[in-house]
Amino acid sequence: MRTIRGKIAVVTGAGSGIGQATCVALAKKGAIIVMVDLNKEGMQETATMVEKEGSSASSHTVDVTKLKQMERLVKEVEDLHGRVHIVINNAGIGIMEEFADGSLENFKKVIDVNLWGVVYGSKLFLPMLLKEKEGHIVNTSSLAGIISTPGMVSYGTSKFAVRGFSESLRAELKQHNIAVSSVHPGMINTNIAKTSECDDATLHTKMVDWFERFGRPPSVVANKIVRAIEKNQMRILVTPETYIMDVAKRIAPTLSEEVMGRMNSLFRKFISPEYGQSKPEVVEAEKERESA
Numbered sequence: 128m129r130t131i132r133g134k135i136a137v138v139t140g141a142g143s144g145i146g147q148a149t150c151v152a153l154a155k156k157g158a159i160i161v162m163v164d165l166n167k168e169g170m171q172e173t174a175t176m177v178e179k180e181g182s183s184a185s186s187h188t189v190d191v192t193k194l195k196q197m198e199r200l201v202k203e204v205e206d207l208h209g210r211v212h213i214v215i216n217n218a219g220i221g222i223m224e225e226f227a228d229g230s231l232e233n234f235k236k237v238i239d240v241n242l243w244g245v246v247y248g249s250k251l252f253l254p255m256l257l258k259e260k261e262g263h264i265v266n267t268s269s270l271a272g273i274i275s276t277p278g279m280v281s282y283g284t285s286k287f288a289v290r291g292f293s294e295s296l297r298a299e300l301k302q303h304n305i306a307v308s309s310v311h312p313g314m315i316n317t318n319i320a321k322t323s324e325c326d327d328a329t330l331h332t333k334m335v336d337w338f339e340r341f342g343r344p345p346s347v348v349a350n351k352i353v354r355a356i357e358k359n360q361m362r363i364l365v366t367p368e369t370y371i372m373d374v375a376k377r378i379a380p381t382l383s384e385e386v387m388g389r390m391n392s393l394f395r396k397f398i399s400p401e402y403g404q405s406k407p408e409v410v411e412a413e414k415e416r417e418s419a
Contacts, residue, residue: 132157140218142169144317148349154182162186191244211255216248217267226280234281241285262305266293270313270369306359313366
């Protein structure tokens with residue numbers, strides 16, 4: 128994109144974390160921000176930060192998993208601005224639980240937000256993007272979209288899907304001068320660790336602590352997103368661990384997956400000694416089979 132100044136940028140998940148930081152980074156470049164989130168207070172905070180950068184922002188309380196609400200959002204933006212140049216599909220959630228013990232309801236919840244939110248945002252704003260001479264769609268994937276995430280299968284599934292969707296869409300829209308990027312952050316200090324549901328309270332507490340202590344600030348991701356829009360970059364890798372695992376997955380895909388699985392198991396056992404032990408009902412069932 129030749130310049131961001133004066134462009135209309137839609138950002139989902141704008142009330143905190145990467146979404147909030149991206150709104151601010153785009154505002155510094157002169158973009159007009161359309162904030163989308165369920166967090167009204169967070170969007171008010173973001174709006175104040177955007178205004179300090181000399182730009183303006185409108186707030187829209189929308190559940191990105193609801194098609195009707197997303198359609199209403201597009202109509203609101205069209206009435207307000209008449210055009211859109213940048214769409215950042217960033218809203219996301221995580222649920223930490225073993226696939227065998229987790230519910231299908233939770234799995235669907237993650238897919239609805241992390242994948243369908245991206246699909247809806249891309250599809251519904253596309254007609255407005257096609258009217259412009261240039262446009263850019265940015266979809267937030269993850270390090271989990273590069274290598275497996277044991278203990279968060281639903282999250283990893285959604286992020287791999289976002290990566291594949293983004294790469295396919297980029298090839299398709301290139302002829303229309305619309306770029307598409309997928310973002311792959313590693314450990315970033317956002318609220319996703321705090322708000323993630325978890326089947327292990329001890330693990331959850333420790334994960335939140337680790338993200339707060341060792342996570343990079345969301346601005347690191349936001350600045351890379353802005354640079355990718357300016358330079359038309361497809362893959363946006365953020366944090367050293369993402370670069371390392373990306374190379375490892377390319378050089379030794381099977382080995383890197385095995386190492387990832389072992390590291391995850393060791394980490395969870397270190398934090399929660401009961402991890403991996405059979406649940407009482409499973410133990411009783413095994414005893415019954417042995418005595419039969």
